[in-house]
Amino acid sequence: MTARKENSTYTLNEKFITDCDLTYAANKIGGRWKIVILDKLGNRKLRFSELKKEFPYISERMLTLQLRALEQDELVKRTVYAAVPPRVEYELTPIALEFLPIFCQLSAWGKKNKALKQNRS
Secondary structure, X not given: OOOOXXXXXXXXXXXXXXXXXXXXXXXXXXXXXXXXXHHHHOOOOEEHHHHHHHOOOOOHHHHHHHHHHHHHOOOEEEEEEOOOOOEEEXXXXXXXXXXXXXHHHHHHHHHHHHHHHHHXX
């Protein structure tokens, strides 16, 4: 495999994305399910099965992948208890808890703009 050029468009775009604080943050919570998983966890711990019930249309594989990505980004903490069957709980890390007020604002903005769009129709 050949090395990517230092001044290639891909390299420059990647540098811009990682240097921009807003893009960095959006990248951490981006994706179809991450933001709603973080929102559902809120200030509580949930087991995998409880999360699955919250999102009946997400596949187990996709939920697992999203939780792993959130755990890798240190937004979700996974705790495994020594029990039979194994018990695993997910909760937000302190840094992820800082997102909660932002989610409330974003949700209010979405509700307001959705209503404006429906009123125009």
